[in-house]
Amino acid sequence: MNVDIGNALSAVAAPGISRAALERLDEQVADAHERIDAGMEAGEHGYAALNLPNRTDTDEIRVAVDRVTGPDTSAILTVGIGGSALGAATITDALNDADDPEAIYLDNVDPDWLSATLDRLDLETTVLNVVSRSGTTAETLANFLVVRETFEEAGVDWTERTIVTTGDDGPLRELAERHNLPSLAVPDGVPGRFSALSAVGLVAAAVCGHDLDALLRGAAAEAETLTGSLFECPAYAYGATTYALDARGARTNAMMPYAESLETYAEWFAQLWAESLGKDDLGQTPVRALGVTDQHSQLQLYRAGPRDKLVTFVTVQETAARPIPDTDVDDLAYLGDASLGDLLDAEFEATEASLAAAGRPNVRIEIDRVDEFELGGLLYGMEAACVLAGELYGVNTFEQPAVEWAKKATRGLLGGGEFAEAEAVAEKTELRVER
Amino acid sequence: MNVDIGNALSAVAAPGISRAALERLDEQVADAHERIDAGMEAGEHGYAALNLPNRTDTDEIRVAVDRVTGPDTSAILTVGIGGSALGAATITDALNDADDPEAIYLDNVDPDWLSATLDRLDLETTVLNVVSRSGTTAETLANFLVVRETFEEAGVDWTERTIVTTGDDGPLRELAERHNLPSLAVPDGVPGRFSALSAVGLVAAAVCGHDLDALLRGAAAEAETLTGSLFECPAYAYGATTYALDARGARTNAMMPYAESLETYAEWFAQLWAESLGKDDLGQTPVRALGVTDQHSQLQLYRAGPRDKLVTFVTVQETAARPIPDTDVDDLAYLGDASLGDLLDAEFEATEASLAAAGRPNVRIEIDRVDEFELGGLLYGMEAACVLAGELYGVNTFEQPAVEWAKKATRGLLGGGEFAEAEAVAEKTELRVER
CATH class of the missing domain: 3.40.50.10490 (Glucose-6-phosphate isomerase like protein; domain 1)
Known part of the structure; x- marks a missing residue:
């Protein structure tokens, strides 16, 4: 994958990160990379995934x-x-x-x-x-x-x-x-x-x-790029940028692939981001979106709502040719010169630019096509980005202790043992408004 | 639908709203209701939907x-x-x-x-x-x-x-x-x-x-409850509570139905909330979730991440009986006394209580079953809640001006006319990191 963080710069967006701040952040990335590299080398819990x-x-x-x-x-x-x-x-x-x-x-x-x-x-x-x-x-x-x-x-x-x-x-x-x-x-x-x-x-x-x-080869190619600098590693560029933007107020990260086939990828990303980074009152909230569909649902909010969001686009360079038939309706004639893929591409570029024009930060992740090699690289890249972000936040990326309470309560409610959590369920504070 | 806002009270959660603040808010609700009622009466743009x-x-x-x-x-x-x-x-x-x-x-x-x-x-x-x-x-x-x-x-x-x-x-x-x-x-x-x-x-x-x-009858039954008080109208209770929580820091609203069949409902809600309220740098960010699935994906963040979220549950009172077969595995024997519906219910109650125990605000919306009447009521109730919230925010609930920029840019990019927006697309600021 390639990553373009140009629209996350403070010259474009607020919140945004300055080039000087990126240079300073890169020193932290170098330190974090040493930690990650050592963890991989030793096969430590979590780092072993890489x-x-x-x-x-x-x-x-x-x-x-x-x-x-x-x-x-x-x-x-x-x-x-x-x-x-x-x-x-x-x-x-x-x-x-x-x-x-x-x-x-x-x-x-x-x-x-x-x-x-x-x-x-x-x-x-x-x-x-x-x-x-x-x-x-x-x-x-x-x-x-x-x-x-x-x-x-x-x-x-x-x-x-x-x-x-x-x-x-x-x-x-x-x-x-x-x-x-x-x-x-x-x-x-x-x-x-x-x-x-x-x-x-x-x-x-x-x-x-x-x-x-091929899935693993794509991932391995991404692993090759893991170096001490965000300017040389797409995964680290993404992880560091999201961390820096969160610190500057972009508390939400909308993952918006422009391919119907990547809808589930956005859900996978949402789990990766939420469970890994959501702890100690920290962590950016992932939101699953889909281009172009959510231009007609979420774009109003992304462009004109609170300045607390980063939008991450995933765009696929090669799409199938499916020409749009000509029409005799004057107002729609422009569609007849294009394919559906052209329309998809134009909508992506227009949406990306519309956020930049409104000073809203966004990042572009590019993959060549949706195949095994590219998908393996995308998944590995996001995992490495997440591990890096975890180091920068200073959280324990690989645990999810907050889900244990509900597991115990569920088990207790179903008679699977005595758990204080199950008893707490009955003590609910009610303020009911009924039809 | 019935609404329970007990877990949004400041006695339970932070951010939360005190009972005294709810009483004061109810005066604003009365004023907003007058405006809504007049809009409905006159068939004004937007209000006419009700x-x-x-x-x-x-x-x-x-x-x-x-x-x-x-x-x-x-x-x-x-x-x-x-x-x-x-x-x-x-x-x-x-x-x-x-x-x-x-x-x-x-x-x-x-x-x-x-x-x-x-x-x-x-x-x-x-x-x-x-x-x-x-x-x-x-x-x-x-x-x-x-x-x-x-x-x-x-x-x-x-x-x-x-x-x-x-x-x-x-x-x-x-x-x-x-x-x-x-x-x-x-x-x-x-x-x-x-x-x-x-x-x-x-x-x-x-x-x-x-x-x-039946869909319309369910909606009409909900319309009957539109009165001047949030304590008498489930829709207004929901709209007013979300507004008050947003003002107190719950910038994100995770809509989490506990029914696979309501997954698309959460997407519908996300559009309603985002396009209606996301303007003037205001508006709560809707997040689509699904119970129980997202307990294993998002719950860690909701319970232990930043205190900037409201979780809205939709729970269905009647679910089908589908017994879980007995097993000879000791550790799993407790499942054999239950049905899948029991497990679903227990997981919902446990998750709701786990958020309350961590002081995280949440609201419960109850419907009797997923049928035409109840669904009509749910959709109408959320629309009325949204209109009320729009009045409280003081935004123009019924427009979505921020999406026009990208529409013009798309058209321009495809040769459908001269648009300054299309020219802006070419001026993108790049900072690329490539594999």
């Missing part, structure tokens, strides 16, 4: 996947939530076309939606992919139990079409061993939201026939 | 829809963007089940995605629904021209299956007259983002067989 391009064994993934797939495979149903779903979904939603097996993600416990999803699947040709590091994630295990029962009730042997990705022990590991299921490891030292380039993110892509090695 | 439950002619919509649908209708393809798509999409995504015609929205100009969408449709049984007030919206007209050509190339007569919703004049109105297409009016005085309860939002719902009258 080694995945050279560590993930794609042969092992393909061998496991080959045991449960065949030429008639129609769907890959992944049961997982958060980092166990979003990386994989980002990759298949970006790369799948109509001929590939459909990739579906059970990442919610809504009963109506689950039933509707299962009802429409041909279970005989569906591969089941269960992902949970601990093997005890409530949502994932509840969904898995329901899905397994559905297979059994349909007379379809789930043990012949299930692949498991989990930690070294726990209920899912035991299940895999008991039923001799193909299984893969959630890599040590890699938090879920940083695991897209491991088996966690790649099983579904493998089932759909995508080139895992 | 009259739709008593104004929309559902017979007219059904008659128009009957001309293009039949028992074999498999899909309804809506070509529109922003307010011309999101209201309709909210309704069909909430209410459709597997037996209904598929509702698809072409609300982007991505050529790969458009081609993939058209390729998989059975055009012979697809109804086309083109929506644009002006009849000149670039994205909508470009997509329409491509779709029309695709029908023609497939030898399918588009004039027999196209319905148009547009203003009194313009290219789409002329098209409808020339080809004698069934056509409906975008109602006067109703901005797109407030038009869900008019033909703009209801054509697709009618094609999918939903009860338009």
Whole structure:
């Protein structure tokens, strides 16, 4: 990926960063890079994620996947939530076309939606992919139990079409061993939201026939750029700029890809950013947006609302040619000289310029096309940007302690033990206004 | 809908609002209500939207829809963007089940995605629904021209299956007259983002067989509650609370329904809030979230990040029973006593309480179930809340002037005339960091 931070400069935008401040920040980047480099070298928790391009064994993934797939495979149903779903979904939603097996993600416990999803699947040709590091994630295990029962009730042997990705022990590991299921490891030292380039993110892509090695090569090419200077490394340029803008008031970061196929990528980014940096009362709030659609929804706010936002565009250099037919309506004749891709490009450039003209900071991330290599680079680049930002904020990028309270309360509410958190739920302060 | 603002009180949360401040705010609400009531009475621009439950002619919509649908209708393809798509999409995504015609929205100009969408449709049984007030919206007209050509190339007569919703004049109105297409009016005085309860939002719902009258009845029941006090009107309680919290530092509003079928509703809300209130450097930034999924993505930030957020939950009182099968894994046995609906409910209550325990403000919106009546009430309630908030902010709720710059620049870039905005695009400040 390439990054253009020109529209984040104080010469253009407020909040913005001056070139002098960028030079000073680059010294902090050099220090942070030393820390990151040492963490990678030692395979430390979290930093280890940045080694995945050279560590993930794609042969092992393909061998496991080959045991449960065949030429008639129609769907890959992944049961997982958060980092166990979003990386994989980002990759298949970006790369799948109509001929590939459909990739579906059970990442919610809504009963109506689950039933509707299962009802429409041909279970005989569906591969089941269960992902949970601990093997005890409530949502994932509840969904898995329901899905397994559905297979059994349909007379379809789930043990012949299930692949498991989990930690070294726990209920899912035991299940895999008991039923001799193909299984893969959630890599040590890699938090879920940083695991897209491991088996966690790649099983579904493998089932759909995508080139895992090209994904890793794209990531490795990005890893090559990790140096001590934001001026030489697109990932660090992005991480440092967002940190500096947040400090100057851009508390919100709207991630706005100009490609429908990257809609899920924006969700993946939102998890990466929120869980990694949102702690100690710090952290920029990620907002998921989509070009051009959200020009007709969010642009008014981005351009004329509070000056507390950065908009990050992702733009794809090569798009398909799909000419817009001529029309005899005078007012629309200009469309007939263009393709849909031209219109998309013009809308992107116009929106970017409209924010700059209003002094609103924005950053452009460019990828050549939506393919394995470029996508691998984008995901790796954003992860490295996030790790850098975490160093600059001085937070513990790789933990997410604030979600534990609700997990305990949920378990207590369902009778899974005694938890003070569950008792606190009953003490809710009410001020009800009813129809 | 019912609203519970107990967790937004300063006794619970910071930022929070004291009961005394709420009492004072209620005087402003009374004044604002007078203004709103007078606007509704006079049918003034924007305020007129709140009259739709008593104004929309559902017979007219059904008659128009009957001309293009039949028992074999498999899909309804809506070509529109922003307010011309999101209201309709909210309704069909909430209410459709597997037996209904598929509702698809072409609300982007991505050529790969458009081609993939058209390729998989059975055009012979697809109804086309083109929506644009002006009849000149670039994205909508470009997509329409491509779709029309695709029908023609497939030898399918588009004039027999196209319905148009547009203003009194313009290219789409002329098209409808020339080809004698069934056509409906975008109602006067109703901005797109407030038009869900008019033909703009209801054509697709009618094609999918939903009860338009129940949608309007639900909205009318909510309209009945519009009084001069936030303590008596759920919509005003919500609008006033969000305004007061924004003033106290909750600059972001995360809309988090606990129902997969309401995911699009959160997008609709985000447009309503952003375009209506995002002006004059004011306006709360809407964020789209989804329970329980985003507990594993955004909750860390909401609970431990900056104290600049309100989380708005939408919870559905009745959910389907789908028991979780028993398991012999001790650590998971507690799940076997519950249904997926129980788990969903427990996760919602736990998440709400976890934010309160951390002193983070949140509001609960309750609907009984996801059906026409309740959904109509929810949409109307949020619109009324938004209009009230606009009065309290003192902004022009019903305009969106900041999007014009990019529209002119786009047109200029494509050779549709001379625009200074298009020339500004070329002057971009660059600071590129390349791989």
